[in-house]
Amino acid sequence: MDYVIRVENLKKSFGSRIVLDGISLNVKRRESYVVIGGSGSGKSVLVKCILGLVKPKSGTVEINGQNMMHLPQRAIFQTLLKCGVLFQGGALFDSLNVIENISFGLIYGYGKSIKEAYRIAMEKLELVDLGVEIAKAYPAELSGGMKKRVALARAIATDPDVIFFDEPTTGLDPVTSGTINELIVKCTKEIGISALSITHDIKSLKRISDRIGFLYKGKIIWEGTNSELTTTDNPYIRQFVDGTPNGPFSH
Amino acid sequence: MCFKNRRMFLVRIGGLFLAFLSAIGNVTMFSVNSIVSGIMPPYYLKQIVQQAIQIGYFSLPVVGMTALFAGMAMTLQCFSGFSELTAENAIPSVVMVAMTRELGPVLTALMVAGRLGASMTAEIGTMRVTEQIDALTTLSVNSYKYLVFPRILTGTILLPFLVFIDDVIGILGGYIVGVYYLNFNAANYIHNTFASMKMWDVGSGLIKGAVFGFWICLMGCYHGYFSKGGAEGVGRSTTNSVVSSSIMILLLDCVLTFVLF
Structure with missing residues (x-):
């Protein structure tokens, strides 16, 4: 499979707070992958780790087949081009x-x-x-x-x-x-x-996504397509999409 | 209990010492990264020229006025003391030595630290908290090379020029007060000013200027680069930048005076 982004077991923590706890995701060529999750769930940190703006604790990040974790600075800039x-x-x-x-x-x-x-x-x-x-x-x-x-x-x-x-x-x-x-x-x-x-705007998500990953407590706990998002009975997804105050998030 | 308190005290002292060492390490790494990335091609000449205009040209009015008033006040103060010893003839050379060795570099550096150090920190700090520095990286531009090196380079090169201008204007201020207010003979004043002048007086001041320029820009960029916490954080970084620059200017002045004389 031709992946433009490949993330494997990515971990990042700030002090004792674990933000990313072994995330793995792949984005295929010409695909629009959207990561959703609540505020402070680590979505921005995930993107910054992939881009090398924040140094992850461990894991693998590949962009266009280039392992960003082991590239010298000059090669990272070449990849970021x-x-x-x-x-x-x-x-x-x-x-x-x-x-x-x-x-x-x-x-x-x-x-x-x-x-x-x-x-x-x-x-x-x-x-x-x-x-x-x-x-x-x-x-x-x-x-x-x-x-x-x-x-x-x-x-x-x-x-x-x-x-x-x-x-x-x-x-x-x-x-x-x-x-x-x-x-x-x-x-x-x-x-x-x-x-x-990365977004938490459901309307935007439905318009722009081919595939969706749901980030919760540092892990991608659900992955699916746009149509699966509306039919899934995953309680986290349901509460997030419906925007109801009661559900697993509240606990 | 007493043992616990003593232990806590030692833990705090140790923590502060480690924080101090960590800060030295961070500043060293920051300056090395900036210089190493800056001397490698490609060179951002436009940035260097822009910073040269900011640091050199736009600092002239502030530096010039400070030097003029300092030179004038120095001459008046010297006169009130020296006249009691009937040593008025020494005033021009004392003003010259004081301006070139001490007041010129220190006053210039303090003014530039207040004006430019603060603005560098605020600008780079705002870029940090609004993700503009991250944007630079994602556009494949080394932020040390683009933002930090041009400032450190121009600061180090141009501060000696500002110090020289400060020296000239300060001595001129002394001349104005001496000749037009204290009624010194103009030719004698000029003769006495330059009679005892040594090139090293001026040269040592210029060396100090270069060191101060490097430090001011390094602190301005360092505190801005690692700003966090939005507008409040940038404000805090700006204060830290000016305070650390000012204290270090006076400390370095003392050290350099020991080394150079």
Whole structure:
């Protein structure tokens, strides 16, 4: 099987608090895998461990067949060139304008000329339905939804094999959330980029996922497809999806 | 009970000592990582030029004003003391030595620590808590090379220049007060200023400036880079950065004076 991401028995703890307790998951090429779970369940830590931003205690992480745990720094950067990340808050560089933000990875990562990088950046800006008129705007001048779109444009600027979406719709209104979901679907289904997303937005989850993993107490306790999510009688999933106050979570 | 208290006291002392050693280790590793990654290609010249403008050009007004007033006050203070000993002729050379050896480097460093050290920590700290540093890594850019090295490099190179400018303006401030307020003869004042001047006076000040510049930028970046806890955490890091820079400037000044003279 051709996996773009392979995680094996990943463990991470902060002091005595175990956050990830032997997680294993695989994301196939052109697949959209979504990890769901309650707040503080370790979803963001999982993504950061996969990307090498947080050092795991043990386990294996492979991106495009490259074992991230044993690569030198330079090789890790090479592997990350084929990854795009949409951070929860966008993480746009405050000191750079929109076009500079989008072209950043192309110039500094890929070493493209500024002219070429700006041309690609403008294409990506159009792809996320933003006009060229905001190209010179700074992140502080953009709305939350626009920031997310610019961040998405930056994430796909380098034509990555896989994109990581960290809570892509958090803090956005339903309409903007819908737009972001459609853009994610566009990236995964039309462009064919694999995706690993984390969210607790059920509406978003149903729109963007091919396969879902449920993270609870540091483990993936359930895995299934979108349709299985609606039919499963797993009490944790049911409570999470239905949003009822009573259930195993409450205990 | 008494034994337990004593034991707890020793445990605390030991803990503080270990924390101190850990901090030294972390700062050392941080500076080594920054320098090693910075000297390897590719080089981010745009970042270096931007930092040079920030550190060099935009610090000039603050440094210049501080030096002018320090030189003026120094001359007035010297006059009130030296006139009782009828040693007014020594004032220009004392001002010159004080400015070049001590006041120039220390005042410049303290002003730059307050202005730039704080802004570096706040900027890098905000980047840390808003995941911009993580974003740099995911865009395959080494954050030490992109954020830290240009600041440390330009700080180390440009602070001696600022110290030199501080020296010149400080001596000029002394000249203004001496000649236009205390009625010294202008030609005599200038002659006395440079008569006893040694290149080492200026040179030692510039060496101090380079060391202070390195330390200010290292502390500014280090505290910002490891900021956590949102806006409050960034505020705390900024305070720590300025305090640690300022204390170390005075400590290093003392050590360097022992070493250089």
